[in-house]
Amino acid sequence: MFEFVCQQECAHTQARAGLFHTPHGTVATPRFMPVGTLANVKTLTPEHLKAAGAQMILANTYHLHLQPGEDIVAAAGGLHCFMGWSGPILTDSGGFQVFSLSEMRQISDQGVVFRSPHDGQIIELSPEGAIAIQEALGADVIMAFDECPPYPASREAVIQATQRTLQWLERCIVAKQRSDQALFAIVQGGVYADLRRECAEAMVPYDLPGYAIGGVSVGEPNRIMHEIVAVTAPLLPVHKPRYLMGVGTHLEMLRAIAAGVDLFDCVIPTRLARHGCAIVQGQRWNLKNARFRRDYEPLDPTCPCYTCRTFSRAYLSHLVRAKELLAYTLLSIHNVTELIRFTQAARQAILEERFAAFAAEWEQRLVVDAEEPDAALL
Amino acid sequence: MFEFVCQQECAHTQARAGLFHTPHGTVATPRFMPVGTLANVKTLTPEHLKAAGAQMILANTYHLHLQPGEDIVAAAGGLHCFMGWSGPILTDSGGFQVFSLSEMRQISDQGVVFRSPHDGQIIELSPEGAIAIQEALGADVIMAFDECPPYPASREAVIQATQRTLQWLERCIVAKQRSDQALFAIVQGGVYADLRRECAEAMVPYDLPGYAIGGVSVGEPNRIMHEIVAVTAPLLPVHKPRYLMGVGTHLEMLRAIAAGVDLFDCVIPTRLARHGCAIVQGQRWNLKNARFRRDYEPLDPTCPCYTCRTFSRAYLSHLVRAKELLAYTLLSIHNVTELIRFTQAARQAILEERFAAFAAEWEQRLVVDAEEPDAALL
Incomplete structure (x- = not known):
């Protein structure tokens, strides 16, 4: 149901062109994926997106859980029906948003507790919860629930977040029930190359249908981001799609493609438009x-x-x-x-x-x- | 270049179906015209408008004179090129907006002086000026510069406004130079049926390519508006299009169509959408x-x-x-x-x-x- 076919590898860099097959269509990589946080890419209709050449688009677990709630999306027949997008969809797990957007969060091995910015309600999000929400939303690709450390963060804090991300990945794999969704792992490790390597090497044996590099573009200098991507991407399986989360600009994508990354997402095109x-x-x-x-x-x-x-x-x-x-x-x-x-x-x-x-x-x-x-x- | 062909008259009401030919295409009447005040129908692309069945759309002299200025539109090749709309366009003269939107206005027989809400600059608008701006904008149909009395207004005030509107119509006709634009007159007269009749009868001899009913939907009760439309429309030439300005709702349009009106415009569909x-x-x-x-x-x-x-x-x-x-x-x-x-x-x-x-x-x-x-x- 999910397959990544590498069509061509660059002889001089790690770049590759591939085809990622999903239940709702094929993504020709490398490819930028527009972000539809709240089940819409801001100001654009699905017709506009199709004409723009969009293949896979994103939506967000955190935002959709708070508004309108995954039950309303599920009752519509899932995200594809709800938002009128018949192509592939990927949902982010909400990990990044919980850590970057919500207030009064408490993190434990169990998961995260935070206050809804909408109505002040106490919300819990765990690996099992994030998977359940994403199964209700019904995207083609779902993301493991991770802890994304900020920048800067001490080595100790990043070690703890990476360990937790690994434990949570196992729980996501156990919790996952739908066979028509691909679960991607998210490699963390902050700006520490050795921690990135450890995390990647620990995740690869799970043989997941795809791997993401998370926790970049969170405020670190561009040079460091490029180094981390260049170190991490080649550690990921050759025959699985590699997704660099939250990136980005032409230069960032160009260098990441040269490092072997296949998929990108970023709010920058629609956010800049609104400015x-x-x-x-x-x-x-x-x-x-x-x-x-x-x-x-x-x-x-x-x-x-x-x-x-x-x-x-x-x-x-x-x-x-x-x-x-x-x-x-x-x-x-x-x-x-x-x-x-x-x-x-x-x-x-x-x-x-x-x-x-x-x-x-x-x-x-x-x-x-x-x-x-x-x-x-x- | 402009022709209104009446295809069918209703045997029981004044309603008629017609074809209004303009240099940029034909308008099948009765027809609602979406309003593109600032050279765009708010939130809609020309593709959306075409798919919605729009034939003629509006733009506004007052707004476009202030922003971006008619010279910028003219240098683009006119409104059609500027806004990417290849169908017929009608520009309102700005009379209604000067009287309803601008502050510190001084009205004389010469014209109107007001302060730009954008930069506080003193702006003069006269019949000659309104025609010159509309010729620069280049719509298919341009409107005479009129004085639109508020509601309520004394009979004396409405008489003065109607007289001035008639004098200004003559000056508009004299000022007009382009032969590829149709000038429509605007019948005023407030809620006074006899003043409406006098105004219409004074305007008809100019044998203009179209006539509008203005100064309605300015706060008067619906019942009065329907009466005024029912009294005024039949006084206008049968073989010219009749345009009821700023209307409207289903009920208002239905009754106006029964009274023999052909064209409508209103911001209500896009304004309601934004609410x-x-x-x-x-x-x-x-x-x-x-x-x-x-x-x-x-x-x-x-x-x-x-x-x-x-x-x-x-x-x-x-x-x-x-x-x-x-x-x-x-x-x-x-x-x-x-x-x-x-x-x-x-x-x-x-x-x-x-x-x-x-x-x-x-x-x-x-x-x-x-x-x-x-x-x-x-």
Whole structure:
């Protein structure tokens, strides 16, 4: 029911192009996955997502448990029916959100107790609970419940979180009942390469249908994140998809692809859109900038998205300035398309055995941008 | 270039079905026109509008003059290019907005002086100015600059406003230069039937390509509005389109169609959507209502819109409760479709010579709803 087929490996890097088969369709990797936290990718319809090239999308266990509750989703026939998305869906376990969003949390080996930000109610989330919720939601891929240490965190704190994550993984595997869902483990270990290695090596023997790298992009310097990904990804099974959680930007994805990562998710394209920003060839443009007021070019003349085919930068700038909600939809259409296209282009380069050149060209372009504050207008 | 062809007249009412030909396409009347004040129909893409059955849409002279300025729209090639709408467009003259929205206005025979709510700048708007702006915007139909008296207003005040509207109409006709735009006059006269008659009779000899009834739906009781429309519409030329400005609801449109009105506009479908409300068969439903939480039916099983084909009331209720922007897009898609469909159904009934029965059935249904507060959940 789940299978990852590696189609092509890069001769010069760890990059690979693959096909991840799920009950709701195939994901051609590397691939960016748009985030639909509350069972919708903010401002986008499923039609928009399909046109943007989305294959697998995310939803979130923590958010959906609080609102509307997994029983309401289950009674609709599961997430696919509820949100009108017939393609593959992945639900995050809620671990990251419990640790980053909720107040008054108490962590024990049993699980986490926290106060609902909606109604103040006391909520418990455990490995068994997270699996039960995800089985009710019915995504194709479900994630193990993990403890995600913050950055910075002491070595001792990270050791404890990693140990707990391993124990919780075992309990998730025991708790899981549905055979039509793939459970992915999440490798933790903070910024400590040896702890990452230990965690990965302890998880691989479970022979799960996929592995994620979690606990990155939580505030650590980019350089450290790239190192951790480069150390961790090659430790994961070759014949299983590798998913880097919460990432991201062109440069982060490019380097992770070179390290052998297949799947990505990030709220950045829709969040930037809601701040009036477009991502164009890896640059961030603030459409409020005066230079766009009379710029009648499309955002990116090479982009096939509806926004670029239909509207000018001047029009988008007008909508952003006027705070029209349509601006956020049109920018989200473009930004999501842009990130998916970037991973599609990387995939194509791998398939055509020219990924090293592709990566070198983009690396140069993106690093120059990052060093020139003028280029990134945010 | 502009022609109104009456296809069928109702034998029992003043209702008629027609075709209004414009340079950017034909409008099959009666027809509801979605409002795109700031060169966008809030939360909807042109693709959504087309799918909803929109033919002619509105934009607003007052708003676009202030933001982004007509020069920016003109440099894009006009409104059609700027906003990506290839069908007919009508621009309101800004008269209504100057009188209802702006502060510190001074009215004289010359025109209106007011303070921009954006930057406090002093702005002048005159008949000549309103025409020049509308010629720069480039809509198919442009509206004469009028003085719209409030409700209530003394007979003397309404006489003065109506006289001024007539003088301004003459100046608009003189100022108009483009031959590819149709100028519509706006009949004023407040709630005074004799003043409405005088105004209409004074305007008809100009033989303009269309006539509007303005100054209604400004706070007067519904009964009075229906009377004024019923008195005024039959005074307008049979072979020109008749446009009732700022209306409306099913019941208001139904009665106006019976009085011989062809075109309508109203912000209600998109405004209600942004308040989490759906219009279903003329009823208003607040999706936050508890009864929708586990209601897995489409909003309206008979509605062909994307929202009704794809999502349940439970999903929409979830999005509204979670304040997700997508809720407003999905409800706007449905609400705009609903109002256009209603006018399409009226048109079909006229063409099939069964409008009297159609009107009686809807009248009964809508009046019952209006009298039963439970039915309208707002």
